[in-house]
Amino acid sequence: MTSFPAAVRPPRSAVDLDRLVARLRERQPRAVGRAISIVEAGGAAQAELVRRVFPATGRARTVGITGPPGAGKSTLVDRLAAAARARGETVGILCIDPTSPYSGGALLGDRIRMQGLATDPGVFIRSMATRGALGGLARSTRDAVDLLDAAGFDWVLVETVGVGQDEVDVVSSVDTVLVVAVPGLGDDIQALKAGILEIADVFVLNKADREGADRAYRDLASVLSLGDHDAESWLPPIVRTVASRDEGIGEVAAAIDRHRAWLGEGERLAERRRSQLRLRVETILKERMLAAAREEAGLESEVARGFVERADPYTLADQLFRGVVAAESGRETGR
C-alpha cells in the first residue's frame, strides 16, 4: 500500500511513468522536480521510477559537500556551480536541509535570492527534507542523485548540513566528498574526527581570511597525517577558500578533478560504486522489512500488547519477524 503527500500526484499508469521518464531525460525542470517528489514520497512508484532510469545513470560527476553549520557550504556550492557553468557544464544541486516545524525550507529560499542561479536553465536546485514522511532520507537522496544523473546533468552536488551519521550516509552515495571546515572550530575538530574525517576526499578550509586560519590548517594537517597512508592511497588535500569572495574555487575544482582521475585508475571507482550499491540495497531491505512488519504482522498492535504484558523487545521482534515470513511465504505460494 502506497500513500502520497497531497502535493505529489502518483503516476496513474505505466504510460504516465514512461512520459515522465522521457521528459526527465530531456531535462525538463518540471519533470525533474516531479520525479524527485515521487522518490521523496516513497512507495511502489518510486521503486519503479528508479528501475527505469537506472540504465541511464553512472555518467554524472557526483560530489557531496558536508561540514558543520556555518562553514559556508551553500556559498561554496553556489560558487562551484558557477565555475562549472563557466565551463559550459550543467549542474544539479540537492540541498539536504535541516527541516523542522520552525525553519521550513528557508535556507533554500535564501540561496536562490542570493545567487540568481535559479534563472539559469543549466542549473537545477532542489531542497530535500531531513524528515521524510515516508522512508529514509538517505534512500531518497540516492534516488534523486540517480534522477539528476539520468536527466543528463554533468555535475550532481549534494549539500548536507551537520556532521552526523545521516550526513555520512547521504554523502556516501557520491564519488567525491568535500568536508568544509572553518577557522575557530576548536572542539569541533574533535567531532570532525568522529566519522567525518574518514569520508573526506578533499578538505576545504573556508573563510581562510579569518584569524586562526593557519592554526586550523595545521590542526587539520596533523589529524590527516595520523591516518594510514601508503603509495596507493589518496591523501585528502586541504584547500583554502574564501567562497564569499570567490577565492580558491578553481583550486577546489582542480582537487575534485584530481580525485576523480585517481578514482578512475584500476578498480577504484568500481569498488566505490559497488559499496554504494550495497548500502542502498541494505537501506531498501531494512525499510521494506519495517513496512511489512507494519502492514502484514501488525507491528503497532503487537507492540501495544507486548508493552502491557511487559514483553522484551527481542521476543517481540522475533514474533514479528516470523509473522512477516509467514505472510510473505503465504503470498508466494498463493501466486
Added chain:
Amino acid sequence: MTSFPAAVRPPRSAVDLDRLVARLRERQPRAVGRAISIVEAGGAAQAELVRRVFPATGRARTVGITGPPGAGKSTLVDRLAAAARARGETVGILCIDPTSPYSGGALLGDRIRMQGLATDPGVFIRSMATRGALGGLARSTRDAVDLLDAAGFDWVLVETVGVGQDEVDVVSSVDTVLVVAVPGLGDDIQALKAGILEIADVFVLNKADREGADRAYRDLASVLSLGDHDAESWLPPIVRTVASRDEGIGEVAAAIDRHRAWLGEGERLAERRRSQLRLRVETILKERMLAAAREEAGLESEVARGFVERADPYTLADQLFRGVVAAESGRETGR
C-alpha cells in the same frame, strides 16, 4: 551465527548466563562490564541476556545528555552524578564516545582522571563506541541502559557527543532528555532547531558566565516559544549553569525531578515507554533482516553480481527479500 570480538568471551552456557545475571543484579562491576560487552558484541547471547534482565527493568531514572561538542556535557554529567551520590543514590553512566581510529577512548580516560568518581563503588562509568563492529549503537545503548537498570542503579545517565540522528536515536531511549547549549553557538542554533529541539525536556545553558549568555538565553527562549504548547504540554525550562564551578547543578536536578513528576501523571510515562519499545523493536527487526540477507540470501555475492550486470538496487533488494523469506519459511517447515 554469532561472532564476538576477541576481548568478549561469550557465555558458554545458560548456566554461565544465569551466573552473570545474578552477579549483575548484585551490581558487581565486573559482571556489569562484561554484560555490556556482550550487548555491544551483538548476537544470540545479547538477546538472551536482555530477555533475562528485562523483568527487572523500569525502575531507574534514565536521563540523556546531548548537545554540540564543547558544550561541557561531560563536566555536567560528572556534577550531576556527584549530586546524586550526595543524596545517597547510585549512578550508572554511559558515554557514547566519538570513536575513530585516531581518538580511541581518550575522552573517557580524561574524565576518570579529572573526577575521581571512578573509585566510588556507587558509580559505574562505561564508554560505548559509536562504531559498533556488530549491530547498531542505538540498540546496544538501549540494551546497556536495561542492564544498568536491572543492576539496580538509581540513575542511568546517557551522554552523547554531537547532534545528529544517531544522538536523537540514542537519547530517545531515556525518560528525560537534557540538551546542553553554550553561548556563542551562532549558526548552531539553526542546527539545534533541526531535530534536537523537539526532543529536549530540559535545556541547560552551560558556561553561562560567558559573554553572550543573555543573548543565547533569549535565542533559546524565542525558539522554544515557537513550538506548540497547551496546558497539557511540557514547556522545557532553560537552566543556566557553570558546571565547571558546580553552579546551577541543583537547579538542573530539580528540573529533572519536575519533568519526571509531570511524566508520572496519567498515561504520559507509559506512552513514552511504549514508543521507546516500538523503536527498539523496529531497530532489532531491521538488523535481523540485514543479518538474514547476508547469511541466508548471499547479500554480498548478489550485490557483486548485480553490480556487474548493472541491476538496480530495488530489483536486487526485492530478490534478497524473497530469498530471506524462502530460507526462513523453509526453516520453519523443517522444524
